[in-house]
Amino acid sequence: MKFQLTEEQQSVKNMVRQFGQEMLAPKAEEVDQNNEFPMESVKEMAKYGLMGIAYPEKYGGGGASSISEAIAFEEITYSCAATGSIITAHYLGFDAIYLAGNEEQKQKFLRPALEGDYLAAFCLTEPNAGTDVGALKTTAKLDGDEYVLNGVKHFITNGAYADVMTVLAKTDKDAGTKGMSMFIVDKNAPGLKIGSGDDKMGIRGARTHEVIFEDCRIPKENLLGKEGDGFRIAMQVIDRGRIGIASMGVGLSQAAFDASVEYTKEREAFNRPIAKFQGLQWMIAEISTDVEMARLATYRAAFTKDIQKNISKEAAMAKLFAAEASNRVVHKAVQLHGGYGYMKEYPVERFYRDQRILEIFEGTSQVQKMVIAGHALK
Incomplete structure (x- = not known):
């Protein structure tokens, strides 16, 4: 190794x-x-x-x-x-x-x-269906050679700008998660509308919007797999996507760490750089360790993705640790900057706001613990 x-x-x-x-x-x-x-x-x-x-x-x-x-x-x-x-x-x-x-x-x-000619979006979350995917209301009904989609998706990153979307919808309302199917929807599909945009706390440039389907018609050939495969496909996509969120946590943590090291070397108090004070050195040591451990967990999950199909446990562990480690890192980065860390002219203020979503999307930290415990207790 x-x-x-x-x-x-x-x-x-x-x-x-x-x-x-x-x-x-x-x-x-x-x-x-x-x-x-x-x-x-x-x-x-x-x-x-x-x-x-x-x-x-x-x-x-x-x-x-x-x-x-x-x-x-x-x-x-x-x-x-x-x-x-x-x-x-x-x-x-x-x-x-x-x-x-x-x-x-x-x-x-x-x-x-x-190849970069299309931007894509993943339409799963709804106003009343986030963690509880089984509660989603969007439907798809076969009508001749077309499926007709109706429903509203919520908090969709890239939704207003995507050329193509993959959309989870119910094709059998009475079959629970086994009645869900996955579809490809082109941005020009009739009945597809983009709703209101969100005014978020952080990652503000990653605009999220409502995506509305009102008798949205797509060719029946746009069904992915078979009817009823949608939930399984969605869960596999989310598992794999959690490594991406873990990677974001590592990158954001590294940025906050580097900014903190630079600041503490330059900022002076009591006639010496504040990096000379042991109390602050301990904070630097803690966040340095968090960055490296999060990176190791993330790279291990990525390595596993290339050698086996089921990466649910490894991806959840990486996402949980990297997201929560990034919370600790940005918190201490602001603290190391003192009052300046609270000011918008210093990037750690933005890092602090950007970080918070990492413990929420692609499954909250609590969901990751459920996944990990499920594997541990088999």
Whole structure:
């Protein structure tokens, strides 16, 4: 077992760090303040081949390892957490097509997503169905050669900007989760509407919107797998997506740690840098450890993704630890900055707000504990 990056992985890290610092970081504050979706950043990520890193080259992906993908998410988030959320949501959006799509669906929808011509979104959450996926109300009924979708999806990242969406809906209201199916919906589908946008606490540039289906008609060929496969597909997508959120936690933690080290070396009190005070050194030691342990858990989950199908436990562990570690890191980063950490001109103020969502989306920390305990108690 080697605890070092391969040449490919180090190259990805260096390339995305440079890209992020040149293209994303200078815009991060403006994106946050203006609640602005950074479409130009998305286009730049496509140019750099970041829209499908670990997916097969035969479909337009990069063919790299899942660890390289995690590193890329980490480095994008290091420079701009909102953009990190946009790219991870894009992967969620097309992953169902990769996992369950037939060859025609993959060529028509997956390829342009991996090549960066399409932006994708994943439509699962509803106003009254988040953790409790079984409570979703969106329906899909077969009418001749088309399915007709009706319902409202909520908090959908990329929803207003996506070219293609994967949507979970009920095809049999009486069958519970076994009556759910997954569909591909093109942005131009008749009956598809974009509702109100959200004014969020953090990752503000990763705009979320309601996505409304009012007698939305799609070809029956846009069904992924078979009717009734939707819940299984969605859970697999979410498991895999949790590694992306863990990667975001690592990237955000690293950014907060680096800012804190720099600040404590420069800031003086009592005629010496505050980094010389043991009490603050302990805080630096604690957050340094949290960053490294979160990275190890995340890379292990990514490694596991490449060698086995069921990664539920590893992904949940990585997501739980990295998300909660990032909470500890940003909290201490603000504390190390003192009053300046509370001011918007210092990036740790934004990091503090951006971090909070990591313990909520793709399953709350409590859900991750349920998943982990379920595996432990089998």
